[in-house]
Amino acid sequence: MIRFLSGGSEIRQSLGHTSGRAPRVHSYEYSALQTYPFPGNYPRRARHPAPHTPTVAVTGLCHAGVVPFKPSRPQPVTPEAPVAIPRPLLTQRWLDLAFVHWAVDPAAVAELLPAGTVPDTLDGATYVGLVAFRMHRVGWLGLPGVPYLGTFPETNVRLYSVDAQGRRGVVFRSLDASRLVPVLMGRAGFGLPYVWSRMAVSAEGDTLTYTSTRRWPGPRGAHSRLVVRPGALIEEPTELEHFLTARWGLHHTFFGAAAYLPNDHPRWRLHRAELIACEEDLLVAAGLPAPADEPVSVLYSPGVPVRFGRPSRPAGIPTP
Numbered sequence: 001m002i003r004f005l006s007g008g009s010e011i012r013q014s015l016g017h018t019s020g021r022a023p024r025v026h027s028y029e030y031s032a033l034q035t036y037p038f039p040g041n042y043p044r045r046a047r048h049p050a051p052h053t054p055t056v057a058v059t060g061l062c063h064a065g066v067v068p069f070k071p072s073r074p075q076p077v078t079p080e081a082p083v084a085i086p087r088p089l090l091t092q093r094w095l096d097l098a099f100v101h102w103a104v105d106p107a108a109v110a111e112l113l114p115a116g117t118v119p120d121t122l123d124g125a126t127y128v129g130l131v132a133f134r135m136h137r138v139g140w141l142g143l144p145g146v147p148y149l150g151t152f153p154e155t156n157v158r159l160y161s162v163d164a165q166g167r168r169g170v171v172f173r174s175l176d177a178s179r180l181v182p183v184l185m186g187r188a189g190f191g192l193p194y195v196w197s198r199m200a201v202s203a204e205g206d207t208l209t210y211t212s213t214r215r216w217p218g219p220r221g222a223h224s225r226l227v228v229r230p231g232a233l234i235e236e237p238t239e240l241e242h243f244l245t246a247r248w249g250l251h252h253t254f255f256g257a258a259a260y261l262p263n264d265h266p267r268w269r270l271h272r273a274e275l276i277a278c279e280e281d282l283l284v285a286a287g288l289p290a291p292a293d294e295p296v297s298v299l300y301s302p303g304v305p306v307r308f309g310r311p312s313r314p315a316g317i318p319t320p
Contacts, residue, residue, distance in 0.1 A: 074120065074166045079237075081248050081264030088307035090140060092150070094265075095303035096201060096208060097133035098228045100275060101244055102291045104128050109159055112287060113171050116258040117161040117251045120168050122243045127296075128288055129158045129170075129244065130280065132210035132226050133303070134201050138182065152179040153199035155212045155224055157286040160244075161251045167260055169249040173286035176212045176224075190261075191254055206230070207276060208300075214285070224280035230300035231272040241270060244297060252311075259311040265304040273300040 075082065106119035106126040113119065119126040132155040137145025145151075157173040175192060177183050178199040186194035199212045207229045214222040234241065245268050250261040275298045284290050 074162050074168055077168065077239075077242050077246050078248075079242060079246050079267045083248075083262065083264070085262060085264050085307045085309040087309075088142065089310050090138065090308040091142070091145060091306070092138040092308075093136040093145075093303060093305050095134040095136050097131060097299075097301045097303060098208065098210060098226055098273065099244060099297065099299040099301075100130045100132075100226065100278065100295050101127045101297040102293065103296050104288075109288070112159060112173065113161050114251050114253050114258050117163045117169075117171065120160040120162040120243075122240060126160050127244060128283060128291075129156075129160075130224065130226070130278075130282065131156050131158060132201070132212075132224070135177070135182075136303075149179055149181050152177050152182065153201045153210065153212070154178075155197075155199070155210060155226075155282065157282050157288070160247075163251060163258075163260065167249055168247065169251040169260060170247050171251050173288070174282060176214060176282070190252070192252065212282070219285050222281055222285040224282045226278055226280070227276040228298065228300055229274040229276055231274065234270045234272060234299075237268075237270055240297060241299060245270065245299065245301075254311050261311045262309040263306055264309075265306040268301050268304065271300045273298045 103125040104127060106121050106124075109126060109128070110119055132153070134151075135154045136151050137147060138150035139145035154175060154177045156175045159171045159173060161169050161171045163169070172193060175186065175194045176197040176199065177186075177194055178197060180196050183194040183196045186192045195214055195218075196216045197212045197214045200210075202209050207227055210224070210226045210228075212224045214220055237245075248263060250263070252259060252261065254261075275295060278295070281290065
């Protein structure tokens with residue numbers, strides 16, 4: 001059972017055998033270690049010290065039969081991409097994003113991550129994100145973005161991960177999109193859990209409403225409705241706000257092997273936001289329980305242009 005948290009500094013938990021099947025995850029240990037400086041590029045007007053991000057040592061079995069590993073020291077959380085992507089595989093724009101996050105026990109979501117990764121944590125907790133936005137003009141191999149098939153609303157459920165090289169990323173549990181062709185391409189080409197949904201993003205006054213109702217492959221009828229009111233621009237995001245948004249890659253299983261898909265984009269322009277309504281069961285459909293508590297973070301961004309590079313294997317070798 002997954003337990004949502006409101007905070008915490010250290011978690012140690014063993015997962016025992018609770019059914020007739022061999023457990024996928026045997027044990028995990030999470031301990032906060034010495035912090036190290038956040039190396040972000042801050043505006044010249046900033047006069048206060050840069051925030052610090054704790055490193056996390058993680059040992060354990062990700063999946064039955066996998067040799068335990070201890071990741072390298074996690075790479076710093078940086079507001080700009082650490083590596084530029086000169087020849088992108090994919091280009092796109094993410095517009096009008098709403099980020100809604102809940103804290104969760106890392107040991108409880110570990111078995112939901114791809115082999116070779118463990119939950120990325122901040123002060124002993126990891127996070128579940130519900131992120132709704134407008135995808136705009138997806139393009140391939142440097143070609144111009146497609147106006148119709150490449151433009152659609154999307155809502156994803158995501159977790160936070162780190163691999164043996166210390167690369168931080170996200171893991172998508174589901175990605176609802178309103179265009180069937182991109183859904184089929186994402187599922188067949190990358191093995192991503194895209195699902196076809198009836199969706200809309202609308203603005204009324206100072207609020208934005210994101211709606212989604214699942215069509216295929218299911219569970220049919222799974223839905224979400226988020227209403228947010230963007231607030232003032234955040235001049236200097238908090239440590240948590242950087243942790244949740246400054247993610248420069250995707251961990252996933254591509255063609256049967258663990259891989260990492262890097263991305264880059266300009267630094268986020270983040271606004272704090274008020275959550276007016278949150279009616280959803282996408283987290284439950286993604287294998288997570290419905291949150292019992294209020295979100296710990298609600299943010300809005302007008303958006304960024306994004307570039308994705310080629311997937312690389314866990315050793316950092318690009319895929320063919």
